Amino acid sequence: MKNGFILFFAFLFFGCNNPKEKKNSIITKKEKTIIVKKDSVKTINEIVLRESFIDSTNIGEKGKYKVELNSYNNMDSTYVEIKFSEKQENHWLEKQKIVLPKDGVVSCDPKTTDFNNDKLNDFTFQSSVAARGANEIRTLLIFEKTTGKLKLIRNSDNYPNLQYNEVLNCIDSWMVYGGTSTVFLKIDHYTLREFAGVELYDNYREVYLVGKKGEHKTLKKEKIKDLEIYTRFKNFSPLIENETAN
Incomplete structure (x- = not known):
């Protein structure tokens, strides 16, 4: 009977302290899966359309060309996308797409007017402002009849x-x-x-x-x-x- 009790307690001692079972227990804890709901993850770089402008009657040779301007912003920046198209067989064929930076303060206020006296309207948009509003900064794009495209004047914002x-x-x-x-x-x-x-x-x-x-x-x-x-x-x-x- 005495030997039976000794064997019983020995079995409990070695059985509860089995290193292999300890290791398996630890691994099980590490493999615990955490499920994150997709709805809780927010989009941090969402692009938002701020302004939109289209002119197909005044730019370049009137009625033959179309300029579109869209202003966007995201978490990091504000920019404009300009698309310039030519009408061919009653369809608009895109000839250019230009992406340019602008500030996030002022509106684009797009305008078509002649800057080089060729009787063809060019294109500007307001890209910034300075001196508490006294200096209106505009980006200038000149319409070129020979190419049928807009030419960006690179330092116009100076x-x-x-x-x-x-x-x-x-x-x-x-x-x-x-x-x-x-x-x-x-x-x-x-x-x-x-x-x-x-x-x-x-x-x-x-x-x-x-x-x-x-x-x-x-x-x-x-x-x-x-x-x-x-x-x-x-x-x-x-x-x-x-x-x-x-």
Whole structure:
């Protein structure tokens, strides 16, 4: 009887301390499956359409071309997608798709107007704003009749408040900061090139020329009492104010 009790307790001791069973027990805990419901996972990079614009009557050769602009944003950025199409046999054939960045503050405010005096409307949209709204930054795309496409002017967003200048047959920009500058520009391939300007700053008015390599040459600089710095010009020699812009 005594030997029977000893064998019974020995069986309990070794049976409960079997290393193999311990190991299996630990593995079972590690293999515990956690199920995550799909509904609890949120999309963190959702693309949202902000604005949409279509024109098929004013851009380029009227009625022959169509420009579409869609503005999108996601968690990281805001951008525009521009599609440019040509009508062929009563169908629109897409010729270009251009994606460009913009800020997430202002609306695109797309416009079609002639910037190079070829009587064909070009395309701009507002990509940013500066100087508390005084500097409207627009991206300019010129319509080219020879290719039937839009040509992106790569540095147009460096020059705020762009407009066509009928007096000099060029483009001018009006920059507002601690003073103001009227800058006169020519389209040079895919960029705007400055060739002259009028700066009003710290009671001085300076009229200058700019060479093809960017070198400045002052034509005249004079101190003017009570200088009205918020003046835009449509010519630099002779000086002619742009009264409609002031």
